[in-house]
Amino acid sequence: MKKKWAVKRITVNLASTEVQKLEEYCQQTGRPASDVIRELIRGLR
Numbered sequence: 036m037k038k039k040w041a042v043k044r045i046t047v048n049l050a051s052t053e054v055q056k057l058e059e060y061c062q063q064t065g066r067p068a069s070d071v072i073r074e075l076i077r078g079l080r
Contacts, residue, residue, distance in 0.1 A: 047072075 049057070061068050 057068055057071065061071060064071070
């Protein structure tokens with residue numbers, strides 16, 4: 036049996052410098068922003 040994810044969509048307001056940093060990181064790593072953000076959240080205590 037496959038697990039189904041409970042998904043909740045959120046909106047985050049970012050400064051233009053934050054957006055640029057995120058976009059550059061995603062381009063360098065070839066990963067989508069949602070994956071990067073999820074990984075950062077999982078690293079929180």
